[in-house]
Amino acid sequence: MIEIEELVHVYSGETRAVNGVSLSIGAGEAIAVVGQNGSGKSTLVRHLNGLLRPTEGRVAIDGLDAAGRRVAQLAGIVGLAFQDPDRQIFAGSVRAEAAFGPRNLGWRRDAVDAAVAEALTAVGLAGEAETNPYDLGYSSRKLLALASVLAMRTAVVVLDEPTTGQDARGVARLEAIVRSLREAGRTVIAISHDMRFVAESFERVVVMRLGRIVADGSPAEVFAERGWPVLRSTNLEPPLAAVVGARLSLGSTPTEASLVAALVAGQPGGRTGGGGR
Amino acid sequence: MTTEPRSFVFDLERRGLSPRFAFVAAATLEAVPAMVERAGVIASAQRARGLDTEGSVSARIRGVLPLVGPVIVSSLTEVEERSLALEVRAFGRPGRRQLLWRIPDSRGQLVVRVVMLLGLAAAIVSRLTGTFPSLP
Amino acid sequence: MLELRQATYRYAGYARPVVHEVDLRVDDGEIVGLVGANDSGKSTLCLVASGLAPASIGGELKGTLTLDRTPAAGLRTYQLAERVVIGFQNPNTQRSGIAATVFEEIALGPINLGLSVTETVARTREAIARLRLEPIVQQDPQRLSGGQSQLVAIASLLAMRPRHVILDEPTAQLDPAGTQLVGEALHALAAAGTSLLVAEHKTDLLEGLCDRVVALDAGRIVLDGPAGRVLGDPGLVALGVEPPSHVRLGRSAAAAGVDRARIDVALQ
Numbered sequence: 015m016i017e018i019e020e021l022v023h024v025y026s027g028e029t030r031a032v033n034g035v036s037l038s039i040g041a042g043e044a045i046a047v048v049g050q051n052g053s054g055k056s057t058l059v060r061h062l063n064g065l066l067r068p069t070e071g072r073v074a075i076d077g078l079d080a081a082g083r084r085v086a087q088l089a090g091i092v093g094l095a096f097q098d099p100d101r102q103i104f105a106g107s108v109r110a111e112a113a114f115g116p117r118n119l120g121w122r123r124d125a126v127d128a129a130v131a132e133a134l135t136a137v138g139l140a141g142e143a144e145t146n147p148y149d150l151g152y153s154s155r156k157l158l159a160l161a162s163v164l165a166m167r168t169a170v171v172v173l174d175e176p177t178t179g180q181d182a183r184g185v186a187r188l189e190a191i192v193r194s195l196r197e198a199g200r201t202v203i204a205i206s207h208d209m210r211f212v213a214e215s216f217e218r219v220v221v222m223r224l225g226r227i228v229a230d231g232s233p234a235e236v237f238a239e240r241g242w243p244v245l246r247s248t249n250l251e252p253p254l255a256a257v258v259g260a261r262l263s264l265g266s267t268p269t270e271a272s273l274v275a276a277l278v279a280g281q282p283g284g285r286t287g288g289g290g291r
Numbered sequence: 292m293t294t295e296p297r298s299f300v301f302d303l304e305r306r307g308l309s310p311r312f313a314f315v316a317a318a319t320l321e322a323v324p325a326m327v328e329r330a331g332v333i334a335s336a337q338r339a340r341g342l343d344t345e346g347s348v349s350a351r352i353r354g355v356l357p358l359v360g361p362v363i364v365s366s367l368t369e370v371e372e373r374s375l376a377l378e379v380r381a382f383g384r385p386g387r388r389q390l391l392w393r394i395p396d397s398r399g400q401l402v403v404r405v406v407m408l409l410g411l412a413a414a415i416v417s418r419l420t421g422t423f424p425s426l427p
Numbered sequence: 428m429l430e431l432r433q434a435t436y437r438y439a440g441y442a443r444p445v446v447h448e449v450d451l452r453v454d455d456g457e458i459v460g461l462v463g464a465n466d467s468g469k470s471t472l473c474l475v476a477s478g479l480a481p482a483s484i485g486g487e488l489k490g491t492l493t494l495d496r497t498p499a500a501g502l503r504t505y506q507l508a509e510r511v512v513i514g515f516q517n518p519n520t521q522r523s524g525i526a527a528t529v530f531e532e533i534a535l536g537p538i539n540l541g542l543s544v545t546e547t548v549a550r551t552r553e554a555i556a557r558l559r560l561e562p563i564v565q566q567d568p569q570r571l572s573g574g575q576s577q578l579v580a581i582a583s584l585l586a587m588r589p590r591h592v593i594l595d596e597p598t599a600q601l602d603p604a605g606t607q608l609v610g611e612a613l614h615a616l617a618a619a620g621t622s623l624l625v626a627e628h629k630t631d632l633l634e635g636l637c638d639r640v641v642a643l644d645a646g647r648i649v650l651d652g653p654a655g656r657v658l659g660d661p662g663l664v665a666l667g668v669e670p671p672s673h674v675r676l677g678r679s680a681a682a683a684g685v686d687r688a689r690i691d692v693a694l695q
Contacts, residue, residue: 310539314525317524317525318523318524318525322524324569325524325569328569369517369519369520371484372515372517372520372521373520373521374483375474375479375483375484375513375515376515376520376521376580377523378479378483378504378505378507378508379477379479379504379508379512379513379514379584380508380512380523380535380536380539380583380584380587381505381508381509381536381539381540381587382523382535382539383504383505384505384508384539384540384541385505386541387541388538388539388541389538389541389542389543389544389547390538390544391531391534391538391544391547391548
């Protein structure tokens with residue numbers, strides 16, 4: 015679905031924010047991109063919808079080179095939900111805001127309405143359709159920004175720090191949204207600092223440091239004890255479930271469920287663990 | 292021999308400009324780059340939702356509100372928090388401040404300043420007395 | 428010591444109070460955590476504890492705020508600034524916009540307090556060291572990442588050497604390394620006698636950081652006690668607060684019938 019080949023991105027002639035990344039993402043995969051601030055995560059994903067163009071290397075979306083397509087065209091295939099909702103919300107109602115994306119894609123009225131209704135339900139804002147977004151709290155506005163991207167029904171959905179600033183209910187809703195996107199066969203890519211969210215919701219974890227990929231595998235592989243030095247090199251800590259599993263010699267148990275399963279089985283193992291279903 | 296604009300404003304404060312004035316002047320100078328950056332982020336987010344900024348003229352006209360609206364609204368909603376944050380750091384406290392900045396004031400600059408002031412004084416005097424120096 | 432007694436606060440122009448009859452006390456050297464769902468009134472409570480509500484934003488406060496036995500009522504905002512500071516989530520709004528370098532940005536608070544150059548420089552250097560910002564002191568504050576900006580914002584507050592520090596989700600934009608740095612700096616502050624109130628979602632952080640934790644629901648305090656006890660309270664989940672990781676894991680394991688003794692050791 016997405017092929018990134020030897021990507022290099024240099025900002026203003028100096029910083030090599032992405033320094034030689036090659037990555038292949040299949041349709042329907044759920045991938046988390048992690049790494050300390052400045053590791054190149056945001057820069058990398060902005061190449062997927064053409065907001066940034068490679069300094070060197072190539073990005074292909076659905077078989078075609080992204081270089082030849084405008085952002086407005088790529089936006090119909092790759093949806094990118096930004097961190098700060100207040101840097102995009104402009105409409106007077108939740109409904110109108112969520113409709114912005116599908117309308118830009120040129121859909122007919124009934125298709126737009128259906129997509130908006132579905133997206134607002136998914137984020138729990140269906141009851142606030144006529145509310146002014148600024149009468150909602152910050153985390154609701156963040157969910158609205160996400161809904162406006164979900165409504166575009168793109169094959170690929172990219173989430174930039176979706177759980178930041180969310181309380182427990184907000185995080186639970188995010189997890190449910192990722193689950194339903196996966197069930198619908200869409201490709202999900204998320205940048206996150208929350209290792210628990212990453213381990214529980216994604217089947218593949220890509221770890222970045224200084225513009226390069228330093229680890230790429232399932233949560234069970236990346237969060238296994240032998241992978242901890244790599245995580246720590248980019249200022250990350252494994253989720254607690256993985257730490258407990260390692261201390262009790264239960265093998266790699268990146269998620270709560272895998273840890274509990276290993277404990278119940280009463281023996282070392284913990285084979286799977288990647289990405290809840 | 293250019294001076295960073297913000298430092299220039301603080302130099303004025305050292306010479307007697309009120310701190311409040313100095314702040315407004317410096318903040319105004321800063322406002323433009325900050326607004327440009329904000330507009331850039333907003334444009335990226337809207338383009339990611341399919342707003343076409345590279346296409347036809349009519350498409351770009353349709354893009355005005357989604358680009359301008361959030362710039363204004365987010366700037367305004369930030370104003371309250373911004374002003375709270377300033378109060379927390381005691382901006383607006385009465386009394387003089389001991390500033391850190393000192394623009395390197397070389398002998399050369401001092402000489403130029405004195406000469407310019409003398410030249411200005413001479414020009415004013417000659418204007419008032421009606422005599423004009425003539426060049427050979 | 429910072430103390431709120433029966434604090435009920437209503438924003439200007441709104442009919443109903445957001446915070447109700449709050450009794451909250453933070454002793455010198457104590458770190459108190461504040462948890463609650465996003466609409467629980469945490470941010471408002473932080474503003475009230477800082478005195479800015481109502482001194483800056485108006486509205487109506489019933490009850491009292493006392494800072495080291497001085498009533499806050501009637502203090503001007505710059506007088507409050509000499510005693511108590513509050514940091515917010517968004518680092519962009521806390522940047523003055525008038526400093527050319529990080530050093531100057533951090534120095535602005537002490538300068539505004541009318542301190543001598545020597546004192547200002549000393550306090551600025553101290554704050555920089557606390558948050559390990561030496562590598563970026565010469566950088567333009569507008570050109571920092573979100574995480575760096577937040578650390579600079581916090582340092583800018585610490586440089587004022589306030590007796591009371593209130594932070595509303597200070598680590599929201601930070602990666603784990605930044606979160607840890609902030610935690611260490613706050614510990615050091617408390618050890619020096621500052622009283623701290625920290626509102627956060629990250630209960631793992633609060634557990635390591637706080638002496639006490641207070642839980643807010645619909646503007647009222649519903650839990651107030653030692654950090655371990657409150658964060659382990661079964662009622663926390665219903666309040667929309669994620670318990671610390673080890674509490675979650677322990678409960679899941681127990682629910683599956685696993686003997687707690689087996690994992691309690693590993694959960695240390």
